[in-house]
Amino acid sequence: MFVLFLLNLDNTFADCPKILSKDYWGGQAATHIDYVIKPVKYIIIHHTVTQQCLTENDCSQQLINIQSYHMNDLSLYDIGYNFIIGGDGNIYEGVGWHKEGAHTYGYNKKSIGVAFIGLFKYLLTIFNAFLDVAPNKKQLEAGQKLIECAVEKGEVDRTYKLMGARSVSATESPGLALFRVIQNWRGFTRNA
Template structure:
């Protein structure tokens, strides 16, 4: 794709985001994603959102976060043999959301729940401390955006990955935080 076409597409996407409650979503093109090997779709609106953390260093700039997301994609595709990055979206410490598989595409984030949920990972390790305020705000806005776009059901359920699989994700501090959010439920 010609560079001027890519810039135009990014500008159109940014303008569309500005007219909604959506946070700034950095497209796959914007962070330099490799193409997915295969894409499977899920039925929308999706009724479950599962929150993870990446257990990696925090990133605070678009360049650092894009590099981190590329690294996660490589690890998922090369080491774990996934068809693409496992998460639907990733939220950086810079307050941007990075499109992983995106809306209505089946992820590889939570065994047993990939066909009926969206997986959102916050970049960092949130065992002992909370994500930054911009990172939490971006997550909130992404959830509102999903409802507004009818990608998420109005009564979607918010879960921490640890509720449905054997993991410590999304880290204790973040898990305790999301338990106070209106859509959080104890059982899926």
């Protein structure tokens, strides 16, 4: 007797978290797709510099707004990030796996761009100063699981370099507090 098993490869990786598809959150299709040669060497961490979201509906609306800004105002082919992590703890598909994002000039062909939804600064009116805060625990855990999954799937090299966008471009992204957090994550480096 001969038995044939068909496997869905996305579900065969134990450490891969659920990723909500672009269709699911209401995203537009890309107007053009460029692919990267995998595994890529870098993971670049960003923040969206938008309001935070704590529900799937709010996060989906934020993503629709971000994608609209990227495509309509910046004339990009799609939302710029490969994946985006909401305050609800969900991971949302951007351009997705093995596709070139538009998140970090000079690194798009050799990296995955992961953005955390939020600004992560709060105004302390008493002191007229801003307080930098990190994303919530659910977001941070989702980010680490996504990175583990990327390595396990072969999308990212096992000896990857993890960087904040501020390490390779003139930006404050991913925010001071998140930048401090990722310094304790596997693969972190300040220099390419």
